[in-house]
Amino acid sequence: MKFQLPLLKISACVLAFGSCQLQADSVTATYSAQDDGSALADSTGVFLGVGALVRLGYFDASVDFATMNTSLTTLDTHFTELAHIQVGFFDGETVYENTANPPTRTDGTNMGLDGYFAGKVTLDPVFRGLSSTRMYMWAFDTPSLATATSHAIFSDNDWLLGTTGTTLFELGTADPLDKNDIYYAARGVGLSTPAFPDADKNIVNMLIPVPEPTTSLAALVFGLGLMFQRRRSES
Numbered sequence: 001m002k003f004q005l006p007l008l009k010i011s012a013c014v015l016a017f018g019s020c021q022l023q024a025d026s027v028t029a030t031y032s033a034q035d036d037g038s039a040l041a042d043s044t045g046v047f048l049g050v051g052a053l054v055r056l057g058y059f060d061a062s063v064d065f066a067t068m069n070t071s072l073t074t075l076d077t078h079f080t081e082l083a084h085i086q087v088g089f090f091d092g093e094t095v096y097e098n099t100a101n102p103p104t105r106t107d108g109t110n111m112g113l114d115g116y117f118a119g120k121v122t123l124d125p126v127f128r129g130l131s132s133t134r135m136y137m138w139a140f141d142t143p144s145l146a147t148a149t150s151h152a153i154f155s156d157n158d159w160l161l162g163t164t165g166t167t168l169f170e171l172g173t174a175d176p177l178d179k180n181d182i183y184y185a186a187r188g189v190g191l192s193t194p195a196f197p198d199a200d201k202n203i204v205n206m207l208i209p210v211p212e213p214t215t216s217l218a219a220l221v222f223g224l225g226l227m228f229q230r231r232r233s234e235s
Contacts, residue, residue, distance in 0.1 A: 032118035038172030047115035050088030085119030152185035
């Protein structure tokens with residue numbers, strides 16, 4: 001009897017100690033804030049400075065953005081990072097070529113623009129089991145999570161890696177009015193000059209301050225005090 005193995009499209013086969021690892025075609029994903037209304041700003045509306053951290057990845061199913069907002073480290077335990085970049089850096093393809101202002105370079109190097117960025121990552125979603133996993137962009141007001149005092153989370157309902165080819169996650173597509181999108185930020189108007197002159201009325205996505213743990217604790221103690229006092233008066 002003749003057996004025929006299923007056809008596999010193999011991009012890499014690594015032989016090591018008699019084993020062979022089969023991988024499917026990879027996906028190249030660009031994650032960016034380059035389009036109209038996509039610029040990042042701090043909680044006061046000022047464009048985020050060059051160097052602020054932006055992470056691409058996914059959250060597990062048990063995440064609760066509202067209740068976990070008081071601790072970025074707790075929220076981070078539910079997040080898996082696939083790539084990260086700093087505001088002002090462009091590893092991906094830029095879409096603007098404005099010869100009248102500084103942002104004229106389209107070679108993928110640092111353009112040093114407040115509020116804007118573009119990163120690129122290549123991976124194998126099938127091999128990693130991520131082809132149907134929703135992607136998120138997580139932004140901070142400083143170069144690291146440990147020092148951040150404000151943050152924002154964005155995800156369009158269509159931000160999936162797929163299985164092959166290229167894909168684009170543009171921050172401006174996360175719609176605060178779309179119930180299927182994730183928009184954990186504040187919509188506002190930037191206080192600095194738009195990096196790109198044709199930006200949509202200088203609309204920005206403002207980060208949300210992280211509540212101080214001491215403030216949250218004080219509110220809890222105050223609430224417990226009121227409850228205890230009420231019970232005493234009722235008795």
